Amino acid sequence: MNSGCAAARSPERRRELLEEESHMEKKKAPPIVADINVTPMVDVMLVLLIIFMVITPMLTKGVSVELFRAKNPIAMKDADKDDAVLIAVTRDGKFFLSPGNKQLLLEDIPQKVRDLLTNRLDKTCYIKADSRAKYERVEEVVDNLRAAGVDQIGLITELIPQESKPTRALAPNVDR
Numbered sequence: 001m002n003s004g005c006a007a008a009r010s011p012e013r014r015r016e017l018l019e020e021e022s023h024m025e026k027k028k029a030p031p032i033v034a035d036i037n038v039t040p041m042v043d044v045m046l047v048l049l050i051i052f053m054v055i056t057p058m059l060t061k062g063v064s065v066e067l068f069r070a071k072n073p074i075a076m077k078d079a080d081k082d083d084a085v086l087i088a089v090t091r092d093g094k095f096f097l098s099p100g101n102k103q104l105l106l107e108d109i110p111q112k113v114r115d116l117l118t119n120r121l122d123k124t125c126y127i128k129a130d131s132r133a134k135y136e137r138v139e140e141v142v143d144n145l146r147a148a149g150v151d152q153i154g155l156i157t158e159l160i161p162q163e164s165k166p167t168r169a170l171a172p173n174v175d176r
Contacts, residue, residue: 065090065130067158076154079126085116086156087145089129093137106140110148117149124152 065088078084086098087109095104097112104112117123125145129138145153 065128066132067128067156068131069160070157071160073157073159076126076156078122078124079154079156085113085125087113087125087127087141089127089133089137089141091130091132093134095137095141106144109141109144113145113148113150122152123150124154125150126154126156128156 079086083099087104088096088098090096095106095109096102097104097109097116099116113125117125127138127141127145129141142153
């Protein structure tokens with residue numbers, strides 16, 4: 001063993017090894033690619049798309065109710081504001097107060113609404129009632145809002161889609 005190590009250390013052996021290394025070809029690096037690889041970007045975009053598709057339905061504001069349908073509703077743009085006082089009446093008769101989307105008991109409505117309207121000039125509240133809710137429950141909310149000092153009450157409804165009626169073309173008057 002020592003003789004092998006000693007031979008490897010000898011100057012002649014070193015020369016042989018150096019000659020062998022000089023005859024070996026040096027490997028060259030592949031050429032630089034100037035194209036943009038879009039695959040990682042597409043992967044990231046698809047992941048973000050899936051995340052937004054899953055989260056977006058969870059961001060809906062308020063309680064889901066099936067609204068009454070009306071032929072001639074009046075647009076109430078103030079009801080869409082973040083600070084609008086909105087009371088939702090669900091199908092099973094539960095009450096939810098927005099902002100905050102908190103469930104309330106009927107007897108708590110006047111005090112909570114009074115607190116929300118304390119420093120406001122516009123004392124308007126909106127009722128968003130499910131079309132299958134009992135009318136009695138909606139009437140109780142209106143009574144409690146009046147007790148809280150609400151000036152205006154808006155009932156939020158949904159527009160009935162109008163069917164397009166075919167129009168008849170009238171024949172022009174032709175003198176014969």
